[in-house]
Amino acid sequence: DAGITQSPRHKVTETGTPVTLRCHQTENHRYMYWYRQDPGHGLRLIHYSYGVKDTDKGEVSDGYSVSRSKTEDFLLTLESATSSQTSVYFCAADGGDRGGGYTFGSGTRLTVV
Amino acid sequence: SQQGEEDPQALSIQEGENATMNCSYKTSINNLQWYRQNSGRGLVHLILIRSNEREKHSGRLRVTLDTSKKSSSLLITASRAADTASYFCATDAGAAGNKLTFGGGTRVLVKP
Numbered sequence: 001d002a003g004i005t006q007s008p009r010h011k012v013t014e015t016g017t018p019v020t021l022r023c024h025q026t027e028n029h030r031y032m033y034w035y036r037q038d039p040g041h042g043l044r045l046i047h048y049s050y051g052v053k054d055t056d057k058g059e060v061s062d063g064y065s066v067s068r069s070k071t072e073d074f075l076l077t078l079e080s081a082t083s084s085q086t087s088v089y090f091c092a093a094d095g096g097d098r099g100g101g102y103t104f105g106s107g108t109r110l111t112v113v
Numbered sequence: 114s115q116q117g118e119e120d121p122q123a124l125s126i127q128e129g130e131n132a133t134m135n136c137s138y139k140t141s142i143n144n145l146q147w148y149r150q151n152s153g154r155g156l157v158h159l160i161l162i163r164s165n166e167r168e169k170h171s172g173r174l175r176v177t178l179d180t181s182k183k184s185s186s187l188l189i190t191a192s193r194a195a196d197t198a199s200y201f202c203a204t205d206a207g208a209a210g211n212k213l214t215f216g217g218g219t220r221v222l223v224k225p
Contacts, residue, residue: 042216042218045212045213045214048210050210101148106154106155107153
């Protein structure tokens with residue numbers, strides 16, 4: 001997982017509170033992604049970024065927002081956490097050459113109670 | 114929705130045996146990738162095969178791609194206990210953003 005750091009690694013939060021997850025990369029990759037991983041669903045794309053201040057929605061974007069103010073940082077915000085957002089969240093980055101695959105972070109386990 | 118569906122969902126083998134898992138997908142692709150995930154960790158990229166390739170090797174890994182059947186297979190030869198992990202296929206449909214769509218994964222247990 002070298003090059004991608006996610007924080008926090010674990011978090012428990014209450015329903016209705018806002019939560020921000022952080023992803024930091026040292027690879028200078030153009031593309032960054034937020035996925036969630038749930039049993040029976042594999043990994044599903046939430047949002048992605050194709051450059052500073054350039055972001056777009058994935059397949060499960062409702063209830064989430066993202067920001068990318070610097071190349072190295074990509075933030076995922078749950079505006080008002082719900083129990084259905086309990087999941088493991090992974091950040092990934094890609095250099096854009098369609099040849100080397102994604103580099104993933106170690107994940108954030110989020111529990112909404 | 115998942116582009117890739119993997120089969121089997123789980124696989125248990127003895128050390129030294131080969132492990133084969135399959136991935137089927139629905140739409141045309143630019144390339145297909147395989148990833149490994151150890152318990153509690155992030156995914157690690159293993160190998161990428163482009164749509165114009167039929168077979169690719171990397172160490173003990175062999176990947177095949179049949180675009181006419183929209184399917185791929187990953188073979189791990191001479192498995193080791195350290196190969197115990199979940200394996201995911203992911204498809205790149207060539208859309209903007211280099212987005213990957215992942216399958217549900219195959220859990221592989223290699224018994225010593």
